[in-house]
Amino acid sequence: MSAEATTVAWAPAAALSASDSGKGASGAGSVEEVGVPRKRSLAEALARIILLRTAGSVVMLLVISVLIFLLTYLSPGNIITNLTGLHPPTPAVAAALRREYGLNQPLVVQYLHWLDRFVHGNWGRSMRDQTSVSQLFAGRVGVTLALVGLGFAMAVLASVPLGVIAARRAGGMLDRTISAVSVVGLSAPAFATGLLLLYVFAYLVSAFPPAGAGQGLFDDLDHLALPAATLAIGVGAYIVRLTRTAMRRELGSDYVVFARARGVSERRLTFVALRNAAIPVLTMAGLVLSYLVGATILVESTFSLPGLGLLLQESVEFKDFAVVQFLALFIAAVIAAIMLLVDLSYLVLSPEWRQRLRR
Amino acid sequence: MASTSATLNSGRLAPLAIQGTVRRRSVTFVASLVVIGLALVAACFGQLLFPNATTVNPLQTVLPVGSTGHLLGTDQLGRDVVAISVAGAASTLLGPVVIALGSMVIGTFLGLLAAFEGRWVDFAISRLTDLLLSMPMILLALVVSGIFGASYWWAVVLLIVLQCPYDTRIVRAGTIEQVTKPYVEAARLLRLSRWRIMYRHLLINIWPLERTNLLLNYANAMIAMSALSFLGVGVQEGTANWGRQLVDGEQILFQNPAASVAPAILIVLVACAVNLLGDSLNAAEREAQVR
Amino acid sequence: MSLAVPTKSVAARAVDLSISSAAGPIVSGVSFEVPLGATLGIVGESGSGKSLTARALSGLLPSGVVASGRVGIGERAIELPGTPTAWRELRGHGVTLILQDPFTSLSPSHRCGAQIAWGLRERTAAGGRGRRLARRDVREAVARLLEDVNLSERVASRYPGELSGGMRQRVAVAAALAAGPVLMVADEPTTALDASNQRDVLELLARLQREHGMGMVLISHDLGMVRDVADEVLVMYAGRAVEHGPTSAVLDKPAHPYTAALRDSELPLAERLERLIAIPGRVPAPGERLAGCAFAPRCRFALDSCSQADVPLAPLPDGRLVACLVSSGPLEAARPRVVEETTAPATDVVLRVENLVKSFPGVLALAGVSLEVPAGGSVGIVGESGSGKTTLARCVAGLDVPDSGRLVFRELELTSRTRTVSQVQMVFQDPYSALNPKIRVGPALAEAARAAGRRIEQRSPEELLELVGLPTDYARKYPRELSGGERQRVAIARSLAPGPELLVCDESVSALDVSVQAQVLNLLTDLRSQLGLCLLFISHDLAVVRQVSDSIHVIKAGRIVESGRTHEVLGTPGHEYTRQLISALLPTVGVSVP
Numbered sequence A: 001m002s003a004e005a006t007t008v009a010w011a012p013a014a015a016l017s018a019s020d021s022g023k024g025a026s027g028a029g030s031v032e033e034v035g036v037p038r039k040r041s042l043a044e045a046l047a048r049i050i051l052l053r054t055a056g057s058v059v060m061l062l063v064i065s066v067l068i069f070l071l072t073y074l075s076p077g078n079i080i081t082n083l084t085g086l087h088p089p090t091p092a093v094a095a096a097l098r099r100e101y102g103l104n105q106p107l108v109v110q111y112l113h114w115l116d117r118f119v120h121g122n123w124g125r126s127m128r129d130q131t132s133v134s135q136l137f138a139g140r141v142g143v144t145l146a147l148v149g150l151g152f153a154m155a156v157l158a159s160v161p162l163g164v165i166a167a168r169r170a171g172g173m174l175d176r177t178i179s180a181v182s183v184v185g186l187s188a189p190a191f192a193t194g195l196l197l198l199y200v201f202a203y204l205v206s207a208f209p210p211a212g213a214g215q216g217l218f219d220d221l222d223h224l225a226l227p228a229a230t231l232a233i234g235v236g237a238y239i240v241r242l243t244r245t246a247m248r249r250e251l252g253s254d255y256v257v258f259a260r261a262r263g264v265s266e267r268r269l270t271f272v273a274l275r276n277a278a279i280p281v282l283t284m285a286g287l288v289l290s291y292l293v294g295a296t297i298l299v300e301s302t303f304s305l306p307g308l309g310l311l312l313q314e315s316v317e318f319k320d321f322a323v324v325q326f327l328a329l330f331i332a333a334v335i336a337a338i339m340l341l342v343d344l345s346y347l348v349l350s351p352e353w354r355q356r357l358r359r
Numbered sequence B: 001m002a003s004t005s006a007t008l009n010s011g012r013l014a015p016l017a018i019q020g021t022v023r024r025r026s027v028t029f030v031a032s033l034v035v036i037g038l039a040l041v042a043a044c045f046g047q048l049l050f051p052n053a054t055t056v057n058p059l060q061t062v063l064p065v066g067s068t069g070h071l072l073g074t075d076q077l078g079r080d081v082v083a084i085s086v087a088g089a090a091s092t093l094l095g096p097v098v099i100a101l102g103s104m105v106i107g108t109f110l111g112l113l114a115a116f117e118g119r120w121v122d123f124a125i126s127r128l129t130d131l132l133l134s135m136p137m138i139l140l141a142l143v144v145s146g147i148f149g150a151s152y153w154w155a156v157v158l159l160i161v162l163q164c165p166y167d168t169r170i171v172r173a174g175t176i177e178q179v180t181k182p183y184v185e186a187a188r189l190l191r192l193s194r195w196r197i198m199y200r201h202l203l204i205n206i207w208p209l210e211r212t213n214l215l216l217n218y219a220n221a222m223i224a225m226s227a228l229s230f231l232g233v234g235v236q237e238g239t240a241n242w243g244r245q246l247v248d249g250e251q252i253l254f255q256n257p258a259a260s261v262a263p264a265i266l267i268v269l270v271a272c273a274v275n276l277l278g279d280s281l282n283a284a285e286r287e288a289q290v291r
Numbered sequence C: 001m002s003l004a005v006p007t008k009s010v011a012a013r014a015v016d017l018s019i020s021s022a023a024g025p026i027v028s029g030v031s032f033e034v035p036l037g038a039t040l041g042i043v044g045e046s047g048s049g050k051s052l053t054a055r056a057l058s059g060l061l062p063s064g065v066v067a068s069g070r071v072g073i074g075e076r077a078i079e080l081p082g083t084p085t086a087w088r089e090l091r092g093h094g095v096t097l098i099l100q101d102p103f104t105s106l107s108p109s110h111r112c113g114a115q116i117a118w119g120l121r122e123r124t125a126a127g128g129r130g131r132r133l134a135r136r137d138v139r140e141a142v143a144r145l146l147e148d149v150n151l152s153e154r155v156a157s158r159y160p161g162e163l164s165g166g167m168r169q170r171v172a173v174a175a176a177l178a179a180g181p182v183l184m185v186a187d188e189p190t191t192a193l194d195a196s197n198q199r200d201v202l203e204l205l206a207r208l209q210r211e212h213g214m215g216m217v218l219i220s221h222d223l224g225m226v227r228d229v230a231d232e233v234l235v236m237y238a239g240r241a242v243e244h245g246p247t248s249a250v251l252d253k254p255a256h257p258y259t260a261a262l263r264d265s266e267l268p269l270a271e272r273l274e275r276l277i278a279i280p281g282r283v284p285a286p287g288e289r290l291a292g293c294a295f296a297p298r299c300r301f302a303l304d305s306c307s308q309a310d311v312p313l314a315p316l317p318d319g320r321l322v323a324c325l326v327s328s329g330p331l332e333a334a335r336p337r338v339v340e341e342t343t344a345p346a347t348d349v350v351l352r353v354e355n356l357v358k359s360f361p362g363v364l365a366l367a368g369v370s371l372e373v374p375a376g377g378s379v380g381i382v383g384e385s386g387s388g389k390t391t392l393a394r395c396v397a398g399l400d401v402p403d404s405g406r407l408v409f410r411e412l413e414l415t416s417r418t419r420t421v422s423q424v425q426m427v428f429q430d431p432y433s434a435l436n437p438k439i440r441v442g443p444a445l446a447e448a449a450r451a452a453g454r455r456i457e458q459r460s461p462e463e464l465l466e467l468v469g470l471p472t473d474y475a476r477k478y479p480r481e482l483s484g485g486e487r488q489r490v491a492i493a494r495s496l497a498p499g500p501e502l503l504v505c506d507e508s509v510s511a512l513d514v515s516v517q518a519q520v521l522n523l524l525t526d527l528r529s530q531l532g533l534c535l536l537f538i539s540h541d542l543a544v545v546r547q548v549s550d551s552i553h554v555i556k557a558g559r560i561v562e563s564g565r566t567h568e569v570l571g572t573p574g575h576e577y578t579r580q581l582i583s584a585l586l587p588t589v590g591v592s593v594p
Helices: A042-074 A079-084 A091-101 A107-119 A133-168 A173-187 A190-204 A216-251 A254-261 A266-283 A285-303 A308-317 A321-349 A351-358 B018-023 B027-049 B081-117 B119-133 B137-148 B152-179 B182-189 B194-230 B242-252 B258-289 C050-056 C084-090 C112-118 C135-148 C153-157 C165-177 C195-212 C223-229 C247-252 C257-265 C389-397 C441-450 C461-467 C472-476 C484-496 C514-531 C542-548 C566-571 C576-589
Strands: C010-021 C024-035 C039-043 C065-073 C076-080 C095-098 C183-187 C215-220 C232-237 C240-246 C349-360 C363-374 C378-382 C404-409 C424-427 C502-506 C534-539 C551-556 C559-565
Touching (some): A042 A107, A133 A173, A133 A266, A133 A285, A173 A216, A190 A216, A190 A285, A190 B194, A190 B242, A190 B258, A216 A266, A254 C095, A266 A285, A266 A321, A285 A321, A285 B137, A308 B137, A321 A351, B027 B258, B081 B119, B081 B152, B081 B258, B137 B152, B137 B194, B152 B194, B182 B194, B182 C484, B194 B242, B194 B258, C010 C050, C010 C215, C024 C039, C024 C050, C024 C240, C050 C065, C050 C183, C076 C084, C095 C165, C112 C153, C112 C165, C135 C153, C183 C195, C195 C223, C195 C576, C215 C223, C240 C257, C349 C389, C349 C534, C363 C404, C363 C559, C378 C542, C441 C461, C461 C484, C484 C502, C484 C514, C502 C514, C514 C534, C514 C542, C534 C542, C542 C576, C551 C576, C559 C576, C566 C576
Parallel strands (some): C095 C183, C378 C551, C424 C502, C502 C534
Antiparallel strands (some): C010 C065, C065 C076, C232 C240, C349 C363, C551 C559
């Protein structure tokens, strides 16, 4: 949950070498063709990179799944008691469990069975009330999606413009105000913000209900307002920072000076810079995502929202392994999928990347 | 290709002194220092100031703000909120110091190694870093410490492990920027040992980056630790710890909100102060580099 | 020079232009006029303030730097620093600026055609800011502009990253022309390009200026380039104008001691000088400038009165302006002694390179290179960028390992195990990153000396500094307190500390000002005779190699295409490529090579 937008990210755009001034020697006076020969077709290169990245993500997920699988085994205590909960099982139950989970087989085989079951949607049962994990999941995922969706949307819609404004008027009052506010937003952990909002808007001013999810669409929104705002403040502050840093760097670059010198309007310049700033901002998407997950868990806990985050917290507390394993792997998979999309988006956004692909 | 930036790196504008710029900094700088100072005092001397802060008083009902003798009222265990908040400073603020330092030491070692050695070493370290970074810190910390059970200090160790990929990344990036420069190649030509090059030549150039990062690291560590405390990891119910106080106080939110709001504000205040200080130093450092 | 009566034939005027920053004044009281269809060259070295002067004409100074004075563009005038609104009226169709680095002056994410189109405006009769072009006319206008700069209209749909440096610079020129400027300011427009591209872009600019009738201000440190292209020249030193007049007069028959010194520092191609003319000392930084003539401390004609009061520009009988109390007309050119060049006597060989091959992913850098460096000799390697010359240097020094081939140092084959620090050392190109910024000069030199261990007698940092002609109290300084030339000397001292016999110089003077180049080259020559050092000198600059090497090798695409004694190869080049390299330099060096 790194608060600062590091300016030295491994941004792909940063490391282009400019050593080819000799290519494409010009003939005096003749109209000239493009000098750099195409090594590979674009479609071929694209297919290659998509395959490579996807394979990389899958490998990463597999490694994570192994670690998650091993959780039950590494945890202190007898494996059987871990699976059944607090009550020591009767020998019959123990034997049945051993059969069901194949505990007598070698670890690798057990893992493969587990993975097989997982991929086919057989996620086991929650130890607390024996409901299937998939049912639990279905019941809770809606709330989390709504929360994250609303919060993130609010954040992006507010923070990108704020970041741009702050960058345009760097050093001025507006910039300093926006920066100061964003520091507060970053420094306040989601549960603290959540609590303060809860206090002010649900207690002092009874504008919103303090806890739980609602019934029906409008009641839902009512219940989601404060939690979503909490999320939005935290993530938003982050995005403001990132956008501002990236925009400032772009606005200071040579191509902006040159464009200004040619009489290009400030308005167009802002959009040009923004377009170029999109890439460094995207490289931070992973960190933003990480923050978002952590914040969601905290927010759901603070506001007692029956979503996946709260489920995770409760399951950890009760050592409900099946649920914990599922949720952990699910979150990892979602993050991996989103990061894959972000990686691929560089190709869409950056001609430089497309160029490098061809070589 | 004729080099250009060097020739046009014209008549040096005298570098602005770092000290001067920082001192000229605004009210925020001073305010941050004050806040941090007070927090440190509370953390180190809390015991002396309020020796009975944690004494549970089962007969005491929850008193609201403004009650006689209890400026901010009492909490669910009958303790004075002001006292318990001061007492909670130590637990909230000291663990993160260890995390920030530990993460920096390990991150520096791995980052320097990865950037300098390159190839397989870099590949291995980077993949490991990627793996750890692909999972959100809170999630991992929660799951691991929840499943395995964790005391306060084990939570600290866990967070060091989870935080050092960030440091490694930053140090690696900063080092890569330096490693291709001629002065490093000259050191190689002198056949200096890799450790000498890394720690004598590279580290001093990375250090400014790390120094400001340390503060921001601390803020993160503090926030992460208090989040874990909030979620119930590493601290029992009733412990004097701002994160824990916050969650404990939620139950009596309508009777004495101060029990939760006070620690909430304290966390935000201290984290803010540290972040602002870190930003100030960052800006001053960057200005000093403009030559 | 008043702006009260604007003439239709003047593209631009600057009156009393001054620029300053927190550190001190950078430019003081510069005035000039640029007629339409004429080119003014502004010449100076680092610290002269010429680049900022260029920027001031567009109101594009960096933050922290402020300008004062007046600037007139066409028929409008603006009082500096000027408001954003006022500048908006002038930029694009009034004045436009072309930057030095083609790799960063275009946005990487937008197509070339779009970038050119951003600046398109209709040309109005009144000379004001025209309207944006209608969409359907844009494509045609862009194609015409591209044609103007000798590029096919297909370039419009390409991204800058797909083009070479020379092409990018031409796209930039097309973009700058889009709004039909009255004045074009070009800040070192060709410095980042290869020799052949340089000429093309310059010719292009000259042609466009003629066709469009613009005024042009060309900023450069390269006297030769300015000589070819400019009608009038303004010479700047430490922020002041020291000489101003017609090009042929100022550059060929300079009247100011500084201009004369610049001219004398130019390296001839036709003959080898025993000692190069250098200007002692260095350019004062903005905070260091004292009263009186800025050049006086370094001037061989200086009198006491020169340092007392500021010296204004005053007219000479032939019409030009000179800021000098002493000079009254063209100064005589220094006549340095020429070295007799003969074939070298056979001596033992220090380094033998045998068939070196080195490739990187996708590129074959060295395709079998062989050469020899005799004891006490100096061998030059000449080539353009991408020729493999740097790879060769790195392999010889030991920074890269060749794929195949041998390096033999005095009968010893060099491998990572047999190498020692006292065999070969290297001096790099960029003095600003050649020294560790956080380590003082003294400790850096001491560490370098220690690296050789007991093998050689240890020289102290003070001795090393004396060896390279720097004051011994520099040992306490940080690199940032030194100028570029001084840093390069420290770098040389550091590489000499372990006592190597062979010094590889990879473009070691390319990043230095002309007058400082001469200082460093003289130093290398002195060191050769003092220490019996041999040199492997790598450069793209033929004139530099001419002055420093006994024999040269011309390298192209990883192969040596011609070798021999320097005066023979350059006097009667055998290979076509060598001839090409020489002819690219010809107009700038005023001496023809038969």
